Amino acid sequence: MKIVGINGSPRGGRSATLQLIEAVLEGAKEKGAEVDVVHLIDLDLKFRNACSACFQEGKCVDEDDFPNLYEKIKAADGLVLGSPVYFDLVTGQMKLLIDRMADGIQCQSLTGKYGCSVATSGDHAEPAVVAYLNHFLQMLGATPVGNVGVAIGKDPGALAKAKETAHELGKTLAEAIQTRRQYPQIEAFHKRFQEKFKAVIAGEKPEWPGDYDHWVNQAWVW
């Protein structure tokens, strides 16, 4: 069972958000997970350029660190997304990654994976950021199992408390992966999304052969 933590903070190893990611991963490790952390700031990631090569060819053709990172994400059983709040939203680094995974929505490329999200803020908007990150996971087919957000400017002890919650969340994440835990509302969401994109993929077959092939390979459309 592989779980990858993705840190969207430009502060990399000094990041408060990383402390939450690491707490989740520690909890998951106790349940037998093999874990790894990626700092987006350390990678060469270009902005999405809307070339649509991934739709047509089924893979990204940019020569930066994204194709390898996407393979790593696809090879994981679980994902932990973490971002500080920047002006009420995720950081640019995290949004860049999200936009680069453009084909993930119609390919439902995180299907079968579980995930969770963490965020830190000075004093507000961390609930919106974790909700957004989990929604992103869910839109791509993954099952989010929870979140931890903490405003660290409000209370000096808040981060330590949040790390305890994050540690428990890591155990929940690993157990959900191990038992293939079902979340009926999320299942229903995935079913609706899959129906929607089945129609899109069938309609766009001539334009998006890469995506269509992916659906055929998954036996979702024929």
Ligand SMILES: Cc1cc2nc3c(=O)[nH]c(=O)nc-3n(C[C@H](O)[C@H](O)[C@H](O)COP(=O)(O)O)c2cc1C
């Ligand atoms: C550019 C910038 C924008 C920020 N915007 C917000 C904000 O909108 N709301 C908030 O509560 N904190 C905001 N903060 C504070 C960070 O979210 C907070 O310090 C966070 O814990 C940093 O996490 P990190 O150490 O993982 O980078 C901002 C910080 C920076 C540098």
